[in-house]
Amino acid sequence: MFTFNFLKNEDNEDSNEGNSCGLSVEIKPSGKEIEQFTEGLTGCSYKFGNNIELKSLPKNHIKKNLENDVDLSIKEAEESHSDLVSGVYEGGLKIWECTFDLGHYLTRQTSSYCFEHKVVLDLGCGAGLLGILACKLGAIQVDFQDYNAGVIKHLTIPNILLNFSEIPKVRFWYGDWGGFKQACFYDVILTSETIYQPKAYLKLHELFKNCLKPNGIIILAAKSYYFGVGGSLGEFLSFIENEKIFTHKNVWYSNEGIKREIVELRFRKDVSIDNELL
Numbered sequence: 001m002f003t004f005n006f007l008k009n010e011d012n013e014d015s016n017e018g019n020s021c022g023l024s025v026e027i028k029p030s031g032k033e034i035e036q037f038t039e040g041l042t043g044c045s046y047k048f049g050n051n052i053e054l055k056s057l058p059k060n061h062i063k064k065n066l067e068n069d070v071d072l073s074i075k076e077a078e079e080s081h082s083d084l085v086s087g088v089y090e091g092g093l094k095i096w097e098c099t100f101d102l103g104h105y106l107t108r109q110t111s112s113y114c115f116e117h118k119v120v121l122d123l124g125c126g127a128g129l130l131g132i133l134a135c136k137l138g139a140i141q142v143d144f145q146d147y148n149a150g151v152i153k154h155l156t157i158p159n160i161l162l163n164f165s166e167i168p169k170v171r172f173w174y175g176d177w178g179g180f181k182q183a184c185f186y187d188v189i190l191t192s193e194t195i196y197q198p199k200a201y202l203k204l205h206e207l208f209k210n211c212l213k214p215n216g217i218i219i220l221a222a223k224s225y226y227f228g229v230g231g232s233l234g235e236f237l238s239f240i241e242n243e244k245i246f247t248h249k250n251v252w253y254s255n256e257g258i259k260r261e262i263v264e265l266r267f268r269k270d271v272s273i274d275n276e277l278l
Contacts, residue, residue: 049107096193098221118187124194128156149174177203195236196226214273224259
């Protein structure tokens with residue numbers, strides 16, 4: 001049995017004390033201490049690139065763990081067969097299509113990305129596959145963030161345990177993007193399927209602006225259109241252009257089925273950045 005401490009004080013330093021697996025967990029604001037039972041965990045397997053295989057818990061296992069969780073929002077959404085309930089549950093238990101797009105893109109032999117010695121944020125992480133992939137590709141630290149604490153506790157963290165015999169340097173956060181306060185700046189921000197709500201564009205943009213290192217990169221995967229919720233990649237990129245902080249570049253596109261794209265964002269050269277390199 002593994003015990004995870006969800007830190008309450010924002011001034012607390014990372015600590016592995018009282019944590020039998022050595023997994024550094026930091027979630028703000030506070031949640032209660034959660035016990036995770038890892039005996040007998042098995043997961044679904046997904047292959048990225050030529051030789052990287054990742055595992056993720058099946059949904060039925062997660063839903064069983066949620067039965068006794070204090071966060072009832074996920075359970076209620078799942079029982080009503082809702083993948084998204086704005087401001088309540090943001091679909092973290094489902095591995096969305098663009099996560100696979102981005103994972104495959106990052107592990108292509110022709111990919112120019114290097115994660116070695118990089119600090120990475122997996123934003124809107126859900127199962128955490130992109131952050132886990134960054135760890136396997138050499139990142140020195142990965143932070144995982146999702147809207148719901150229950151997703152972090154019952155899916156992201158167990159997936160870390162499924163995929164590593166020795167736990168890498170990772171931290172976990174939950175909550176609204178407007179309250180996200182990072183303890184460092186990121187070389188790379190990976191995010192998938194996070195631009196479906198136009199009303200969230202400003203918060204997402206501010207997080208990007210405040211958390212990315214001056215020479216950092218944001219790699220965003222999204223559907224071209226989100227029918228039923230109003231968002232689209234074109235609308236988001238128009239928002240980006242109007243703010244005049246980031247440049248954007250389309251690096252991948254698929255017309256198969258639902259149109260999907262991958263975009264890189266970087267700070268404009270004429271923008272003064274206050275973020276210090278830590």
